[in-house]
Ligand SMILES: Nc1ncnc2c1ncn2[C@@H]1O[C@H](COP(=O)(O)OP(=O)(O)O)[C@@H](O)[C@H]1O
């Protein structure tokens with residue numbers, strides 16, 4: 001069964017529009033039908049042409065579009081499909097006709113170079129909000145074959161985002177058909193799946209990914225944080241069998257914050273914390289604390305680790321001197337943190353909400369910052385205010401660098 005909204009995607013090639021824009025909630029049935037409609041249109045109208053299938057990365061485009069498409073019985077019955085994996089080209093044949101669908105990743109530098117050399121008869125850009133504008137413009141400039149059409153889809157982001165301003169707001173002058181999707185536009189979504197997705201997101205992410213709205217991020221970043229995410233005891237099995245990590249946000253003038261993490265069966269416990277702010281009053285209310293050297297901070301990390309075997313220390317990639325200090329001591333393997341702020345925050349929020357990140361009550365610095373860590377409402381794009389973000393950063397580094405693998409392995 002196909003919903004009324006999805007039928008409008010199928011009808012787009014027969015309309016006078018040059019471009020299609022589908023935006024709205026996650027899982028609302030945008031991408032899957034767009035891929036089907038895109039390939040059917042291409043096969044009907046063209047032969048021996050090239051088309052672009054673009055995602056955030058080549059990997060995500062392959063996983064979200066190509067693999068599901070070539071597994072569909074509809075596609076297999078109708079076409080002869082050959083997925084040339086190493087070249088990232090899907091060859092589609094029907095009778096004497098053949099067309100080539102090349103996969104590109106908006107965020108992959110190699111894709112940018114490749115697409116520059118192509119002549120395309122159409123391009124499908126999925127998750128377009130996550131791509132740099134320069135890549136998208138390049139892809140559009142390559143569509144020089146007569147009759148070429150542009151197919152977009154995305155989940156909403158910041159209302160100041162270039163795609164919102166340049167395409168959605170200017171859809172009439174760009175002759176684009178705009179379709180807005182809600183989760184109910186996907187007829188296959190069960191109540192259970194719907195509820196699972198609804199529980200995964202909150203705050204600005206709920207408004208964007210569940211309600212499908214272009215809204216500014218404002219207020220507390222983790223506005224849903226509550227006592228159920230704080231624990232007084234860590235399960236003994238975790239303490240005995242879990243893997244241990246340290247995650248560090250390093251500052252000289254700014255505070256330095258480190259978390260001691262125990263990961264067991266897909267759940268991570270922040271069991272301890274080192275939080276040092278040289279600007280704060282000391283315990284006796286006297287003046288400022290002395291600044292600490294890298295060696296002094298390192299000694300505190302050792303103290304935090306105790307005699308535990310630490311798998312990795314995850315360090316803010318810009319903290320070169322501190323990384324060197326850790327390496328010089330030779331006790332802990334060091335990893336650069338994944339420092340993509342927005343992806344990291346989104347993942348951290350989902351993990352906190354789903355109970356996969358729990359904070360021990362003794363971690364006072366992080367718990368305090370949970371009530372202070374806010375979005376910068378005046379920023380042009382999503383951004384957090386860089387204050388009270390120290391233990392928040394080590395939390396995000398841990399989630400983005402270590403938990404990201406866990407999530408991929410078992411799902412949220
Ligand atoms: N009409 C439909 N019938 C059956 N399954 C569908 C239908 N529309 C979407 N789906 C399935 O629902 C899931 C989410 O759809 P997708 O197109 O990926 O949503 P979106 O791109 O909006 O996030 C996919 O697994 C897709 O195959």
Ligand SMILES: [Mg+2]
Nearest residue numbers: 030031032126
């Ligand atoms: Mg999609």
